[in-house]
Amino acid sequence: MQEFVDRIRAAVARCTGLAAEEIKVESPRDPAHGDLAVPCFPLARIRREAPPRIAAALAGELARELAEMTVAAAGPYLNFTISRPALARTVLGPILAEGPRYGGSTAGAGKTVVIDYSSPNIAKPFHVGHLRSTILGAAIERLHDALGYRTVGINHIGDWGAQFGKLVAAIQRWGGTVDLEGDPIRSLLALYVRFHEEAERDPALEEAGRAAFRELESGAEGEVRRIWSHLTDLSLAEFARIYDRLGVTFDHVRGEAFYEPFLAATVQRIAAAGVAEESEGALIVRLDEVEPGVSPCLLRKSDGTTLYATRDLAALFHRWDEFAFDRLLYVVGSDQRLHFRQLKGVLRRLGLPWEARVEHVDFGMMSLPEGRISTRKGQVVFLEELLDRAVREARAIIAEKNPDLAGAEAVAREVGIGAVVFHDLKKERVKDVVFDWDEVLSFEGETGPYVQYTHARLASILRRAAAAGVGGAGGAVEPAAPAGELLEDAAGILLLLGRFPAVVREAARRAEPSAVAQYVLELAREVNSWYVHHRVLSADPALSAARLGLVRSAKIVLGNGLRLLGVAAPEEM
Protein backbone atom coordinates (compact mmCIF):
# COMPACT_ATOMS: atom_id res chain seq x y z
CA MET A 1 0.00 0.00 0.00
CA GLN A 2 2.75 2.36 1.05
CA GLU A 3 4.46 1.73 -2.27
CA PHE A 4 1.51 3.19 -4.20
CA VAL A 5 1.54 6.23 -1.96
CA ASP A 6 5.26 6.65 -2.54
CA ARG A 7 4.87 6.28 -6.30
CA ILE A 8 2.13 8.89 -6.40
CA ARG A 9 4.24 11.25 -4.33
CA ALA A 10 7.22 10.78 -6.62
CA ALA A 11 5.16 11.25 -9.77
CA VAL A 12 3.42 14.38 -8.51
CA ALA A 13 6.79 15.70 -7.40
CA ARG A 14 8.22 15.18 -10.88
CA CYS A 15 5.26 16.93 -12.51
CA THR A 16 5.19 19.89 -10.16
CA GLY A 17 8.72 20.35 -8.92
CA LEU A 18 7.60 20.03 -5.31
CA ALA A 19 9.49 17.87 -2.84
CA ALA A 20 7.87 14.46 -2.45
CA GLU A 21 7.46 14.92 1.32
CA GLU A 22 5.34 18.02 0.76
CA ILE A 23 2.70 16.14 -1.20
CA LYS A 24 -0.24 14.92 0.77
CA VAL A 25 -1.73 11.59 -0.26
CA GLU A 26 -4.92 10.63 1.52
CA SER A 27 -7.65 8.02 1.45
CA PRO A 28 -10.89 9.47 0.09
CA ARG A 29 -13.75 9.29 2.52
CA ASP A 30 -16.03 8.06 -0.22
CA PRO A 31 -14.57 4.94 -1.89
CA ALA A 32 -16.37 5.85 -5.11
CA HIS A 33 -13.80 8.61 -5.55
CA GLY A 34 -10.93 6.17 -5.81
CA ASP A 35 -8.33 4.42 -3.69
CA LEU A 36 -6.02 7.35 -3.01
CA ALA A 37 -6.31 11.08 -3.53
CA VAL A 38 -4.21 14.21 -3.69
CA PRO A 39 -5.91 17.54 -2.98
CA CYS A 40 -4.54 20.25 -5.27
CA PHE A 41 -5.26 23.28 -3.09
CA PRO A 42 -1.67 23.73 -1.91
CA LEU A 43 -0.53 23.92 -5.53
CA ALA A 44 -2.86 26.83 -6.27
CA ARG A 45 -0.57 29.36 -4.61
CA ILE A 46 2.53 28.20 -6.42
CA ARG A 47 0.97 27.79 -9.83
CA ARG A 48 -1.34 30.81 -9.49
CA GLU A 49 -4.16 28.80 -10.92
CA ALA A 50 -7.46 27.45 -9.65
CA PRO A 51 -7.17 23.96 -8.03
CA PRO A 52 -9.66 22.28 -10.41
CA ARG A 53 -7.64 23.48 -13.40
CA ILE A 54 -4.43 22.20 -11.87
CA ALA A 55 -6.02 18.84 -11.15
CA ALA A 56 -7.31 18.56 -14.71
CA ALA A 57 -3.93 19.49 -16.16
CA LEU A 58 -1.97 17.11 -13.92
CA ALA A 59 -4.30 14.17 -14.46
CA GLY A 60 -3.10 13.65 -18.03
CA GLU A 61 0.58 13.96 -17.17
CA LEU A 62 0.29 11.64 -14.19
CA ALA A 63 -1.58 9.03 -16.17
CA ARG A 64 1.53 8.62 -18.33
CA GLU A 65 3.82 8.52 -15.30
CA LEU A 66 1.96 5.98 -13.25
CA ALA A 67 1.68 2.36 -14.20
CA GLU A 68 -1.02 0.16 -12.70
CA MET A 69 -3.16 3.12 -11.70
CA THR A 70 -5.75 5.29 -13.31
CA VAL A 71 -5.94 8.98 -12.53
CA ALA A 72 -9.02 11.15 -12.60
CA ALA A 73 -9.49 14.80 -11.77
CA ALA A 74 -12.60 15.45 -9.69
CA GLY A 75 -12.88 19.12 -8.98
CA PRO A 76 -9.81 20.13 -6.98
CA TYR A 77 -8.85 16.52 -6.28
CA LEU A 78 -6.75 14.02 -8.15
CA ASN A 79 -8.18 10.58 -7.56
CA PHE A 80 -6.15 7.44 -8.12
CA THR A 81 -7.52 3.98 -8.64
CA ILE A 82 -5.12 1.08 -8.41
CA SER A 83 -5.62 -1.70 -10.91
CA ARG A 84 -7.18 -4.65 -9.12
CA PRO A 85 -4.53 -7.20 -10.07
CA ALA A 86 -1.79 -4.88 -8.83
CA LEU A 87 -3.69 -4.13 -5.64
CA ALA A 88 -4.32 -7.79 -4.89
CA ARG A 89 -0.71 -8.69 -5.61
CA THR A 90 0.94 -5.99 -3.54
CA VAL A 91 -1.43 -6.34 -0.60
CA LEU A 92 -2.07 -10.07 -0.42
CA GLY A 93 1.44 -11.15 -1.42
CA PRO A 94 3.24 -9.84 1.67
CA ILE A 95 0.46 -10.94 4.02
CA LEU A 96 0.54 -14.54 2.80
CA ALA A 97 4.34 -14.52 2.74
CA GLU A 98 4.88 -12.98 6.17
CA GLY A 99 1.92 -14.50 7.99
CA PRO A 100 2.15 -13.83 11.72
CA ARG A 101 4.87 -11.23 11.15
CA TYR A 102 2.78 -9.13 8.77
CA GLY A 103 2.31 -5.62 10.11
CA GLY A 104 5.71 -5.58 11.73
CA SER A 105 9.02 -4.42 10.35
CA THR A 106 12.64 -4.00 11.26
CA ALA A 107 12.35 -0.25 11.62
CA GLY A 108 13.31 -0.41 15.28
CA ALA A 109 16.31 -2.69 14.89
CA GLY A 110 19.15 -1.64 17.12
CA LYS A 111 16.93 0.62 19.22
CA THR A 112 15.84 0.00 22.77
CA VAL A 113 12.52 0.89 24.34
CA VAL A 114 12.05 0.58 28.07
CA ILE A 115 8.45 0.41 29.23
CA ASP A 116 7.49 0.94 32.83
CA TYR A 117 4.00 -0.39 33.39
CA SER A 118 1.52 -2.03 35.72
CA SER A 119 3.51 -1.06 38.81
CA PRO A 120 1.02 -1.89 41.56
CA ASN A 121 1.66 -1.21 45.22
CA ILE A 122 2.27 -4.22 47.35
CA ALA A 123 -0.05 -4.87 50.25
CA LYS A 124 -2.98 -3.61 48.23
CA PRO A 125 -5.50 -5.58 46.19
CA PHE A 126 -5.11 -5.66 42.42
CA HIS A 127 -8.30 -3.96 41.27
CA VAL A 128 -9.76 -2.81 37.97
CA GLY A 129 -7.94 0.49 38.35
CA HIS A 130 -4.65 -1.33 37.78
CA LEU A 131 -5.92 -2.93 34.62
CA ARG A 132 -5.27 0.01 32.34
CA SER A 133 -1.55 0.42 32.98
CA THR A 134 -1.00 -3.32 32.78
CA ILE A 135 -2.88 -3.89 29.54
CA LEU A 136 -1.76 -0.69 27.85
CA GLY A 137 1.86 -1.27 28.77
CA ALA A 138 1.87 -4.87 27.59
CA ALA A 139 0.28 -3.85 24.27
CA ILE A 140 2.74 -1.01 23.76
CA GLU A 141 5.58 -3.41 24.41
CA ARG A 142 4.24 -5.88 21.84
CA LEU A 143 3.81 -3.11 19.28
CA HIS A 144 7.47 -2.19 19.65
CA ASP A 145 8.49 -5.84 19.57
CA ALA A 146 6.72 -6.20 16.23
CA LEU A 147 8.68 -3.26 14.86
CA GLY A 148 11.98 -4.83 15.73
CA TYR A 149 12.84 -2.81 18.80
CA ARG A 150 14.56 -4.39 21.71
CA THR A 151 11.99 -3.93 24.45
CA VAL A 152 12.45 -4.05 28.18
CA GLY A 153 9.30 -4.30 30.25
CA ILE A 154 9.72 -3.27 33.84
CA ASN A 155 7.18 -3.71 36.60
CA HIS A 156 8.10 -0.93 39.01
CA ILE A 157 6.47 -2.33 42.12
CA GLY A 158 5.51 0.18 44.79
CA ASP A 159 7.23 -1.48 47.71
CA TRP A 160 8.93 1.41 49.42
CA GLY A 161 7.93 4.54 51.24
CA ALA A 162 6.47 5.81 54.45
CA GLN A 163 3.33 3.69 54.08
CA PHE A 164 5.35 0.53 54.57
CA GLY A 165 6.68 1.79 57.86
CA LYS A 166 3.08 2.14 58.92
CA LEU A 167 2.23 -1.31 57.72
CA VAL A 168 5.14 -2.86 59.57
CA ALA A 169 4.11 -1.03 62.72
CA ALA A 170 0.57 -2.33 62.27
CA ILE A 171 1.76 -5.91 61.80
CA GLN A 172 3.92 -5.67 64.92
CA ARG A 173 0.88 -4.60 66.90
CA TRP A 174 -2.05 -6.51 65.45
CA GLY A 175 -0.51 -9.08 63.14
CA GLY A 176 -2.01 -11.91 65.17
CA THR A 177 -5.57 -10.72 64.59
CA VAL A 178 -5.62 -11.44 60.86
CA ASP A 179 -4.96 -14.41 58.58
CA LEU A 180 -1.84 -13.05 56.93
CA GLU A 181 -0.80 -16.30 55.26
CA GLY A 182 -4.24 -17.46 54.16
CA ASP A 183 -5.56 -14.22 52.74
CA PRO A 184 -2.63 -11.80 52.68
CA ILE A 185 -3.99 -8.98 50.55
CA ARG A 186 -7.23 -8.53 52.46
CA SER A 187 -5.43 -8.91 55.77
CA LEU A 188 -2.88 -6.25 54.91
CA LEU A 189 -5.59 -3.96 53.72
CA ALA A 190 -7.48 -4.43 56.98
CA LEU A 191 -4.34 -3.61 58.95
CA TYR A 192 -3.66 -0.53 56.84
CA VAL A 193 -7.20 0.74 57.32
CA ARG A 194 -7.04 0.04 61.07
CA PHE A 195 -3.75 1.89 61.33
CA HIS A 196 -5.25 5.03 59.82
CA GLU A 197 -8.35 4.82 61.98
CA GLU A 198 -6.45 4.39 65.23
CA ALA A 199 -3.73 6.89 64.29
CA GLU A 200 -6.32 9.66 64.43
CA ARG A 201 -6.73 9.05 68.16
CA ASP A 202 -3.18 7.91 68.93
CA PRO A 203 -0.38 10.08 67.53
CA ALA A 204 2.20 7.59 68.83
CA LEU A 205 1.18 5.29 66.00
CA GLU A 206 2.28 7.74 63.32
CA GLU A 207 5.60 8.09 65.06
CA ALA A 208 5.97 4.33 65.23
CA GLY A 209 5.32 4.17 61.49
CA ARG A 210 7.92 6.85 60.75
CA ALA A 211 10.43 5.10 62.98
CA ALA A 212 9.87 1.82 61.20
CA PHE A 213 10.41 3.43 57.79
CA ARG A 214 13.60 5.13 59.03
CA GLU A 215 14.85 1.77 60.15
CA LEU A 216 13.90 0.22 56.83
CA GLU A 217 15.71 2.93 54.93
CA SER A 218 18.76 2.63 57.16
CA GLY A 219 19.31 -0.82 55.74
CA ALA A 220 19.37 -2.47 59.14
CA GLU A 221 18.74 -6.22 58.94
CA GLY A 222 16.27 -6.33 61.80
CA GLU A 223 12.68 -7.37 62.35
CA VAL A 224 11.31 -4.44 60.38
CA ARG A 225 13.16 -5.49 57.26
CA ARG A 226 12.16 -9.11 57.76
CA ILE A 227 8.47 -8.24 57.97
CA TRP A 228 8.68 -5.95 54.96
CA SER A 229 10.45 -8.57 52.93
CA HIS A 230 7.85 -11.19 53.82
CA LEU A 231 4.88 -9.08 52.87
CA THR A 232 6.57 -8.23 49.57
CA ASP A 233 6.77 -11.94 48.79
CA LEU A 234 3.14 -12.46 49.72
CA SER A 235 1.98 -9.68 47.40
CA LEU A 236 4.13 -10.68 44.46
CA ALA A 237 2.67 -14.18 44.59
CA GLU A 238 -0.80 -12.66 44.35
CA PHE A 239 0.13 -10.46 41.40
CA ALA A 240 1.75 -13.37 39.57
CA ARG A 241 -1.62 -15.13 39.35
CA ILE A 242 -3.22 -12.11 37.67
CA TYR A 243 -0.37 -11.58 35.21
CA ASP A 244 -0.52 -15.21 34.27
CA ARG A 245 -4.21 -14.97 33.44
CA LEU A 246 -3.67 -11.83 31.39
CA GLY A 247 -0.67 -13.32 29.61
CA VAL A 248 1.57 -10.50 30.79
CA THR A 249 5.25 -11.07 31.47
CA PHE A 250 7.96 -8.64 32.51
CA ASP A 251 11.65 -8.58 31.80
CA HIS A 252 12.25 -7.12 35.21
CA VAL A 253 10.15 -6.91 38.33
CA ARG A 254 11.93 -4.26 40.31
CA GLY A 255 10.43 -2.59 43.28
CA GLU A 256 11.35 0.88 44.30
CA ALA A 257 13.46 -0.84 46.91
CA PHE A 258 15.71 -2.12 44.14
CA TYR A 259 16.90 1.44 43.60
CA GLU A 260 17.39 2.10 47.29
CA PRO A 261 21.20 1.61 47.11
CA PHE A 262 21.37 4.35 44.48
CA LEU A 263 19.41 6.98 46.38
CA ALA A 264 22.34 8.67 48.09
CA ALA A 265 24.31 8.88 44.86
CA THR A 266 21.28 10.29 43.06
CA VAL A 267 20.81 13.07 45.57
CA GLN A 268 24.52 13.73 45.53
CA ARG A 269 24.67 13.90 41.74
CA ILE A 270 21.87 16.43 41.60
CA ALA A 271 23.34 18.46 44.44
CA ALA A 272 26.78 18.38 42.84
CA ALA A 273 25.32 19.78 39.64
CA GLY A 274 24.31 22.78 41.70
CA VAL A 275 20.59 22.62 40.96
CA ALA A 276 19.38 21.57 44.42
CA GLU A 277 18.76 23.83 47.36
CA GLU A 278 17.55 23.71 50.96
CA SER A 279 14.04 24.97 51.57
CA GLU A 280 12.10 24.68 54.80
CA GLY A 281 14.45 21.93 55.90
CA ALA A 282 13.91 19.87 52.75
CA LEU A 283 16.13 19.48 49.71
CA ILE A 284 14.43 20.65 46.53
CA VAL A 285 15.07 21.41 42.85
CA ARG A 286 13.33 24.53 41.60
CA LEU A 287 11.82 24.12 38.15
CA ASP A 288 10.24 27.50 37.30
CA GLU A 289 12.96 28.42 34.86
CA VAL A 290 12.67 25.25 32.77
CA GLU A 291 8.97 24.54 33.30
CA PRO A 292 7.12 27.73 34.19
CA GLY A 293 4.49 27.19 36.83
CA VAL A 294 5.76 23.77 37.88
CA SER A 295 6.31 23.43 41.58
CA PRO A 296 9.70 22.29 42.89
CA CYS A 297 10.71 18.65 42.98
CA LEU A 298 11.41 17.37 46.49
CA LEU A 299 14.44 15.14 46.85
CA ARG A 300 14.65 14.78 50.60
CA LYS A 301 12.25 15.44 53.41
CA SER A 302 13.17 17.47 56.46
CA ASP A 303 13.39 14.23 58.44
CA GLY A 304 16.11 13.01 56.11
CA THR A 305 14.15 10.28 54.32
CA THR A 306 13.56 10.20 50.59
CA LEU A 307 10.45 10.55 48.49
CA TYR A 308 8.78 8.98 45.51
CA ALA A 309 10.46 11.47 43.18
CA THR A 310 13.91 10.67 44.58
CA ARG A 311 13.42 6.99 43.95
CA ASP A 312 12.01 7.58 40.50
CA LEU A 313 15.00 9.72 39.61
CA ALA A 314 17.34 7.00 40.87
CA ALA A 315 15.46 4.52 38.69
CA LEU A 316 15.66 6.88 35.72
CA PHE A 317 19.45 7.24 35.96
CA HIS A 318 19.86 3.54 36.53
CA ARG A 319 17.82 2.73 33.45
CA TRP A 320 19.75 5.15 31.32
CA ASP A 321 23.03 3.64 32.49
CA GLU A 322 21.80 0.11 31.94
CA PHE A 323 19.87 0.41 28.67
CA ALA A 324 20.84 3.70 26.96
CA PHE A 325 17.23 3.67 25.74
CA ASP A 326 15.83 5.40 22.68
CA ARG A 327 12.50 5.68 24.45
CA LEU A 328 11.53 5.27 28.07
CA LEU A 329 7.77 5.05 28.38
CA TYR A 330 6.00 5.46 31.70
CA VAL A 331 2.53 3.96 31.43
CA VAL A 332 1.10 5.72 34.44
CA GLY A 333 -2.23 7.45 35.08
CA SER A 334 -2.86 11.08 34.21
CA ASP A 335 -3.09 11.95 37.90
CA GLN A 336 0.71 11.82 37.89
CA ARG A 337 1.27 14.30 35.09
CA LEU A 338 2.84 16.82 37.40
CA HIS A 339 5.17 14.21 38.85
CA PHE A 340 6.58 13.35 35.42
CA ARG A 341 6.86 16.99 34.40
CA GLN A 342 8.92 17.41 37.54
CA LEU A 343 11.14 14.46 36.72
CA LYS A 344 11.73 15.77 33.22
CA GLY A 345 12.25 19.21 34.66
CA VAL A 346 15.07 17.92 36.84
CA LEU A 347 16.68 16.25 33.82
CA ARG A 348 16.41 19.52 31.94
CA ARG A 349 18.04 21.43 34.76
CA LEU A 350 20.83 18.90 34.69
CA GLY A 351 21.17 19.57 30.98
CA LEU A 352 20.75 15.92 30.02
CA PRO A 353 20.07 15.68 26.30
CA TRP A 354 18.17 12.41 26.57
CA GLU A 355 15.39 14.08 28.53
CA ALA A 356 13.25 14.11 25.36
CA ARG A 357 13.38 10.32 25.19
CA VAL A 358 11.47 10.06 28.42
CA GLU A 359 7.71 10.08 27.87
CA HIS A 360 4.80 9.90 30.24
CA VAL A 361 2.26 7.68 28.48
CA ASP A 362 -0.65 8.87 30.55
CA PHE A 363 -4.14 7.48 30.59
CA GLY A 364 -7.50 8.64 31.91
CA MET A 365 -8.70 7.74 35.36
CA MET A 366 -11.07 4.88 35.98
CA SER A 367 -13.89 5.43 38.41
CA LEU A 368 -16.93 3.46 39.51
CA PRO A 369 -20.53 4.58 38.97
CA GLU A 370 -20.64 5.50 42.68
CA GLY A 371 -17.48 7.59 42.45
CA ARG A 372 -13.74 7.30 42.81
CA ILE A 373 -12.10 3.96 43.35
CA SER A 374 -11.10 3.86 46.99
CA THR A 375 -9.47 0.80 48.47
CA ARG A 376 -9.84 2.17 51.95
CA LYS A 377 -13.56 2.81 51.59
CA GLY A 378 -14.04 -0.61 50.06
CA GLN A 379 -15.10 1.05 46.80
CA VAL A 380 -13.28 -1.31 44.48
CA VAL A 381 -13.87 -4.02 41.91
CA PHE A 382 -11.27 -6.73 42.30
CA LEU A 383 -9.69 -7.70 39.03
CA GLU A 384 -9.89 -11.41 39.75
CA GLU A 385 -13.62 -11.11 40.23
CA LEU A 386 -13.97 -9.32 36.90
CA LEU A 387 -11.91 -11.96 35.10
CA ASP A 388 -13.87 -14.75 36.77
CA ARG A 389 -17.19 -13.27 35.74
CA ALA A 390 -16.05 -12.63 32.18
CA VAL A 391 -14.89 -16.23 31.77
CA ARG A 392 -18.09 -17.55 33.36
CA GLU A 393 -20.12 -15.47 30.92
CA ALA A 394 -18.12 -16.75 27.97
CA ARG A 395 -18.54 -20.31 29.19
CA ALA A 396 -22.32 -19.89 29.36
CA ILE A 397 -22.50 -18.47 25.84
CA ILE A 398 -20.39 -21.29 24.43
CA ALA A 399 -22.61 -23.84 26.16
CA GLU A 400 -25.58 -22.24 24.46
CA LYS A 401 -24.21 -21.55 20.98
CA ASN A 402 -21.54 -24.18 20.45
CA PRO A 403 -22.09 -26.99 22.98
CA ASP A 404 -19.88 -29.48 21.12
CA LEU A 405 -16.85 -27.20 20.95
CA ALA A 406 -13.65 -29.06 21.72
CA GLY A 407 -11.47 -27.33 24.30
CA ALA A 408 -14.39 -25.16 25.37
CA GLU A 409 -12.82 -24.24 28.69
CA ALA A 410 -9.69 -22.81 27.10
CA VAL A 411 -11.77 -20.89 24.57
CA ALA A 412 -13.97 -19.53 27.37
CA ARG A 413 -10.84 -18.13 29.01
CA GLU A 414 -9.62 -16.64 25.73
CA VAL A 415 -12.95 -15.02 24.97
CA GLY A 416 -13.73 -13.85 28.50
CA ILE A 417 -10.32 -12.34 29.15
CA GLY A 418 -10.22 -11.10 25.56
CA ALA A 419 -13.44 -9.17 26.13
CA VAL A 420 -12.00 -7.46 29.20
CA VAL A 421 -8.67 -6.63 27.58
CA PHE A 422 -10.15 -5.40 24.32
CA HIS A 423 -12.69 -3.27 26.13
CA ASP A 424 -9.90 -1.51 27.96
CA LEU A 425 -7.85 -0.91 24.83
CA LYS A 426 -10.48 0.24 22.39
CA LYS A 427 -10.85 3.73 23.78
CA GLU A 428 -8.25 6.41 23.31
CA ARG A 429 -6.11 6.23 26.41
CA VAL A 430 -6.48 9.87 27.53
CA LYS A 431 -10.21 9.42 28.08
CA ASP A 432 -11.48 8.85 31.61
CA VAL A 433 -13.60 5.73 32.02
CA VAL A 434 -16.43 4.83 34.34
CA PHE A 435 -16.43 1.13 35.05
CA ASP A 436 -19.62 -0.53 33.83
CA TRP A 437 -20.20 -4.25 34.31
CA ASP A 438 -22.64 -4.56 31.41
CA GLU A 439 -20.27 -2.80 29.06
CA VAL A 440 -17.20 -4.88 29.95
CA LEU A 441 -19.12 -8.15 29.86
CA SER A 442 -20.79 -7.44 26.53
CA PHE A 443 -19.77 -9.79 23.74
CA GLU A 444 -21.73 -8.15 20.95
CA GLY A 445 -21.12 -5.11 18.81
CA GLU A 446 -17.77 -3.34 19.07
CA THR A 447 -16.12 -5.90 21.32
CA GLY A 448 -13.19 -8.26 21.42
CA PRO A 449 -15.41 -11.33 20.99
CA TYR A 450 -16.91 -9.77 17.86
CA VAL A 451 -13.45 -9.58 16.30
CA GLN A 452 -12.58 -13.04 17.60
CA TYR A 453 -15.82 -14.37 16.15
CA THR A 454 -15.02 -12.91 12.75
CA HIS A 455 -11.58 -14.52 12.94
CA ALA A 456 -13.14 -17.87 13.89
CA ARG A 457 -15.60 -17.65 11.03
CA LEU A 458 -12.82 -17.09 8.52
CA ALA A 459 -10.92 -20.00 10.05
CA SER A 460 -14.03 -22.09 9.62
CA ILE A 461 -14.27 -21.26 5.93
CA LEU A 462 -10.61 -22.19 5.46
CA ARG A 463 -11.19 -25.51 7.22
CA ARG A 464 -14.05 -26.31 4.89
CA ALA A 465 -11.96 -25.37 1.88
CA ALA A 466 -9.12 -27.60 3.00
CA ALA A 467 -11.51 -30.47 3.64
CA ALA A 468 -12.96 -30.07 0.17
CA GLY A 469 -9.52 -29.76 -1.39
CA VAL A 470 -10.35 -26.32 -2.74
CA GLY A 471 -7.64 -23.71 -3.15
CA GLY A 472 -4.70 -25.98 -3.78
CA ALA A 473 -2.84 -28.57 -1.78
CA GLY A 474 -2.84 -27.98 1.96
CA GLY A 475 -5.12 -25.06 1.39
CA ALA A 476 -2.28 -22.93 0.02
CA VAL A 477 -3.55 -20.10 -2.07
CA GLU A 478 -1.60 -18.35 -4.78
CA PRO A 479 -2.68 -14.73 -5.11
CA ALA A 480 -2.19 -14.86 -8.86
CA ALA A 481 -2.53 -11.59 -10.69
CA PRO A 482 -5.84 -12.38 -12.40
CA ALA A 483 -7.34 -13.00 -8.98
CA GLY A 484 -7.39 -9.26 -8.46
CA GLU A 485 -10.12 -8.78 -11.00
CA LEU A 486 -12.22 -11.32 -9.19
CA LEU A 487 -11.89 -9.32 -5.97
CA GLU A 488 -13.42 -6.11 -7.24
CA ASP A 489 -16.20 -6.44 -4.67
CA ALA A 490 -13.57 -6.62 -1.91
CA ALA A 491 -11.38 -3.70 -2.95
CA GLY A 492 -12.22 -1.87 0.24
CA ILE A 493 -10.94 -4.78 2.29
CA LEU A 494 -7.74 -4.98 0.23
CA LEU A 495 -7.08 -1.29 0.86
CA LEU A 496 -7.75 -1.79 4.55
CA LEU A 497 -5.45 -4.81 4.76
CA GLY A 498 -2.72 -2.83 3.05
CA ARG A 499 -2.93 -0.13 5.68
CA PHE A 500 -2.20 -2.44 8.60
CA PRO A 501 1.58 -1.90 8.77
CA ALA A 502 1.05 1.86 8.91
CA VAL A 503 -1.51 1.42 11.69
CA VAL A 504 0.95 -0.63 13.74
CA ARG A 505 3.70 1.90 13.17
CA GLU A 506 1.52 4.83 14.21
CA ALA A 507 0.11 2.99 17.21
CA ALA A 508 3.64 2.36 18.48
CA ARG A 509 4.80 5.90 17.78
CA ARG A 510 1.87 7.41 19.64
CA ALA A 511 1.87 4.61 22.23
CA GLU A 512 -1.81 4.29 21.41
CA PRO A 513 -3.03 0.68 21.16
CA SER A 514 -6.59 1.89 20.57
CA ALA A 515 -5.54 2.65 16.99
CA VAL A 516 -5.05 -1.08 16.45
CA ALA A 517 -8.28 -1.92 18.28
CA GLN A 518 -10.26 0.50 16.11
CA TYR A 519 -8.57 -0.89 13.03
CA VAL A 520 -9.45 -4.53 13.74
CA LEU A 521 -13.03 -3.48 14.50
CA GLU A 522 -13.31 -1.79 11.14
CA LEU A 523 -11.72 -4.73 9.37
CA ALA A 524 -14.02 -7.19 11.13
CA ARG A 525 -17.02 -5.10 10.16
CA GLU A 526 -15.97 -4.96 6.51
CA VAL A 527 -15.14 -8.65 6.37
CA ASN A 528 -18.37 -9.72 8.03
CA SER A 529 -20.40 -7.63 5.67
CA TRP A 530 -18.49 -9.01 2.69
CA TYR A 531 -18.64 -12.73 3.35
CA VAL A 532 -22.33 -12.83 4.15
CA HIS A 533 -22.98 -11.36 0.74
CA HIS A 534 -20.34 -13.19 -1.27
CA ARG A 535 -20.07 -16.92 -1.14
CA VAL A 536 -16.41 -17.94 -0.84
CA LEU A 537 -16.60 -21.60 -1.79
CA SER A 538 -18.39 -21.71 -5.10
CA ALA A 539 -18.51 -23.80 -8.27
CA ASP A 540 -16.04 -21.43 -9.92
CA PRO A 541 -12.51 -22.59 -8.95
CA ALA A 542 -10.78 -19.35 -9.91
CA LEU A 543 -13.24 -17.26 -7.95
CA SER A 544 -13.03 -19.59 -4.96
CA ALA A 545 -9.23 -19.44 -5.00
CA ALA A 546 -9.22 -15.65 -5.21
CA ARG A 547 -11.68 -15.29 -2.38
CA LEU A 548 -9.86 -17.84 -0.26
CA GLY A 549 -6.71 -15.76 -0.65
CA LEU A 550 -8.61 -12.81 0.72
CA VAL A 551 -10.14 -14.83 3.55
CA ARG A 552 -6.76 -16.21 4.54
CA SER A 553 -5.21 -12.74 4.47
CA ALA A 554 -7.99 -11.13 6.48
CA LYS A 555 -7.74 -13.89 9.06
CA ILE A 556 -3.99 -13.34 9.38
CA VAL A 557 -4.39 -9.61 9.87
CA LEU A 558 -7.25 -9.92 12.35
CA GLY A 559 -5.21 -12.46 14.31
CA ASN A 560 -2.07 -10.34 14.25
CA GLY A 561 -4.01 -7.29 15.38
CA LEU A 562 -5.67 -9.14 18.24
CA ARG A 563 -2.42 -10.68 19.42
CA LEU A 564 -0.70 -7.29 19.40
CA LEU A 565 -3.38 -6.15 21.80
CA GLY A 566 -2.93 -9.19 24.00
CA VAL A 567 -6.17 -10.82 22.89
CA ALA A 568 -6.22 -14.44 21.76
CA ALA A 569 -7.46 -15.31 18.27
CA PRO A 570 -9.25 -18.66 18.58
CA GLU A 571 -9.83 -20.83 15.50
CA GLU A 572 -13.23 -21.81 16.83
CA MET A 573 -15.48 -20.40 19.53
Added chain:
RNA sequence: GCGCCCGUAGCUCAGAUGGAUAGAGUGUCUGCCUCCGGAGCAGAAGGUCACAGGUUCAAGUCCUGUCGGGCGCACCA
Protein backbone atom coordinates in the same frame (compact mmCIF):
# COMPACT_ATOMS: atom_id res chain seq x y z
C1' G B 1 -7.30 30.46 43.11
C1' C B 2 -3.56 28.48 39.55
C1' G B 3 -2.00 24.54 36.05
C1' C B 4 -2.91 20.25 32.85
C1' C B 5 -6.57 17.06 30.33
C1' C B 6 -11.51 15.97 28.37
C1' G B 7 -16.46 17.82 26.08
C1' U B 8 -18.96 14.65 18.59
C1' A B 9 -26.33 11.04 17.95
C1' G B 10 -30.58 9.22 24.16
C1' C B 11 -26.01 6.23 25.99
C1' U B 12 -20.65 4.44 24.89
C1' C B 13 -17.20 5.91 21.38
C1' A B 14 -14.32 6.43 15.99
C1' G B 15 -12.92 10.47 13.12
C1' A B 16 -3.22 9.95 11.38
C1' U B 17 -0.34 14.39 9.03
C1' G B 18 -6.46 20.61 8.81
C1' G B 19 -9.41 18.60 2.88
C1' A B 20 -14.95 16.04 -0.83
C1' U B 21 -21.88 14.46 1.96
C1' A B 22 -19.21 13.90 10.26
C1' G B 23 -19.06 7.47 10.98
C1' A B 24 -19.73 2.93 14.26
C1' G B 25 -21.75 0.25 18.35
C1' U B 26 -25.72 0.31 21.80
C1' G B 27 -30.80 1.43 22.78
C1' U B 28 -35.84 2.01 19.90
C1' C B 29 -38.49 0.31 15.33
C1' U B 30 -38.31 -3.24 10.87
C1' G B 31 -36.52 -7.16 7.93
C1' C B 32 -32.87 -11.72 7.12
C1' C B 33 -31.34 -19.02 8.98
C1' U B 34 -33.40 -24.01 1.45
C1' C B 35 -27.27 -21.81 1.07
C1' C B 36 -19.43 -21.34 4.05
C1' G B 37 -21.31 -20.63 12.24
C1' G B 38 -27.33 -15.37 13.75
C1' A B 39 -21.32 -13.68 19.24
C1' G B 40 -23.79 -12.15 12.55
C1' C B 41 -26.04 -9.20 8.28
C1' A B 42 -29.43 -5.35 5.99
C1' G B 43 -32.55 -1.02 6.77
C1' A B 44 -35.22 3.18 9.50
C1' A B 45 -34.78 6.93 13.06
C1' G B 46 -31.24 9.90 15.77
C1' G B 47 -26.03 15.60 15.03
C1' U B 48 -26.33 24.03 15.19
C1' C B 49 -19.30 18.34 16.51
C1' A B 50 -20.46 22.36 24.53
C1' C B 51 -20.65 27.90 23.42
C1' A B 52 -18.38 32.52 21.27
C1' G B 53 -14.62 34.65 18.51
C1' G B 54 -10.15 34.00 15.36
C1' U B 55 -6.40 31.80 11.65
C1' U B 56 -7.02 29.37 6.66
C1' C B 57 -8.86 28.56 -0.11
C1' A B 58 -10.69 24.75 3.65
C1' A B 59 -11.72 23.70 10.96
C1' G B 60 -14.83 18.20 14.69
C1' U B 61 -9.32 18.74 13.92
C1' C B 62 -5.10 24.71 14.90
C1' C B 63 -5.30 29.55 18.31
C1' U B 64 -7.93 32.70 22.22
C1' G B 65 -11.87 33.19 25.63
C1' U B 66 -16.38 31.31 28.26
C1' C B 67 -19.12 27.23 30.34
C1' G B 68 -19.33 22.04 32.08
C1' G B 69 -16.57 17.61 33.87
C1' G B 70 -11.87 15.09 35.48
C1' C B 71 -7.03 15.37 37.67
C1' G B 72 -3.16 17.88 40.16
C1' C B 73 -0.94 21.88 43.03
C1' A B 74 6.12 20.75 49.00
C1' C B 75 7.96 16.95 52.75
C1' C B 76 1.90 10.44 50.38
C1' A B 77 2.87 7.16 46.27
